[in-house]
Amino acid sequence: MSDKTTKLHSREDVHENGTNQPLPILPIKRSKLISTDSPLQTRAASPLILNPPIDNDGLSWPSQGARSRIEQSPEEAKEREERIANAVKVVLSELGEDINREGLLETPERYARAMLYFTKGYEDNIRNVIKNAVFEEDHDEMVIVRDIEIYSLCEHHLVPFFGKCHIGYIPNKRVLGLSKLARLAEMYSRRFQVQERLTKQIAVALSEILKPRGVAVVIEAQHMCMVSRGVQKTGSSTTTSCMLGCFRDHQKTREEFLTLLGRK
Numbered sequence: 001m002s003d004k005t006t007k008l009h010s011r012e013d014v015h016e017n018g019t020n021q022p023l024p025i026l027p028i029k030r031s032k033l034i035s036t037d038s039p040l041q042t043r044a045a046s047p048l049i050l051n052p053p054i055d056n057d058g059l060s061w062p063s064q065g066a067r068s069r070i071e072q073s074p075e076e077a078k079e080r081e082e083r084i085a086n087a088v089k090v091v092l093s094e095l096g097e098d099i100n101r102e103g104l105l106e107t108p109e110r111y112a113r114a115m116l117y118f119t120k121g122y123e124d125n126i127r128n129v130i131k132n133a134v135f136e137e138d139h140d141e142m143v144i145v146r147d148i149e150i151y152s153l154c155e156h157h158l159v160p161f162f163g164k165c166h167i168g169y170i171p172n173k174r175v176l177g178l179s180k181l182a183r184l185a186e187m188y189s190r191r192f193q194v195q196e197r198l199t200k201q202i203a204v205a206l207s208e209i210l211k212p213r214g215v216a217v218v219i220e221a222q223h224m225c226m227v228s229r230g231v232q233k234t235g236s237s238t239t240t241s242c243m244l245g246c247f248r249d250h251q252k253t254r255e256e257f258l259t260l261l262g263r264k
């Protein structure tokens with residue numbers, strides 16, 4: 001236990017006291033200040049953006065460890081794969097398997113590659129996903145993309161959950177290329193997730209990117225941890241939703257969205 005703690009603190013990316021120091025504030029003309037006694041460089045205080053999905057260096061939340069994956073050399077990638085594979089060998093033999101039997105010989109490496117693929121969303125960031133796909137457009141009607149397939153991993157059991165994601169928004173002079181909505185869902189789902197957070201991250205990200213009049217995200221998914229163990233409720237699905245802006249404020253807008261989804 002104490003070993004782990006020591007290791008964490010000696011990592012070079014964890015800085016000592018220095019990190020808590022406020023950043024130097026550049027001189028700003030007094031006329032530009034909205035309020036002289038509010039701290040500068042802070043974001044608007046909304047509980048939805050306490051963990052902003054767009055961070056300063058373009059790596060999108062959650063980014064711990066993401067940078068080392070993005071910036072690794074091919075050799076480092078190989079070493080990472082080997083470390084995962086070795087860990088999988090331990091798991092397999094602890095489960096009572098013979099890791100030397102023919103059928104399992106390549107399994108640890110295969111599993112390592114599969115897991116890296118299932119979590120490839122950590123190597124993606126919003127700027128790459130969005131690229132040049134935000135357009136000025138005088139459209140203010142609801143935009144909906146239905147039935148986006150999502151495959152994610154439950155962070156509590158490390159088993160898949162998968163289903164459909166529906167995204168709607170009402171633009172405010174800016175629209176996003178339609179395929180990017182699916183890319184956004186893909187980026188956040190290819191990580192360890194809980195369905196509630198996944199839903200919210202997609203909604204908040206879209207809201208931050210487009211500043212639309214409202215955003216609605218609904219996800220319906222089946223969780224392997226639910227359907228294949230414990231209660232064994234095969235066929236049960238979980239629905240989560242996140243409504244922002246006018247979808248949250250206006251029941252009519254929300255209803256229109258749900259009607260268009262065929263859910264009402």
Ligand SMILES: [Zn+2]
Nearest residue numbers: 154156157225
């Ligand atoms: Zn689970």
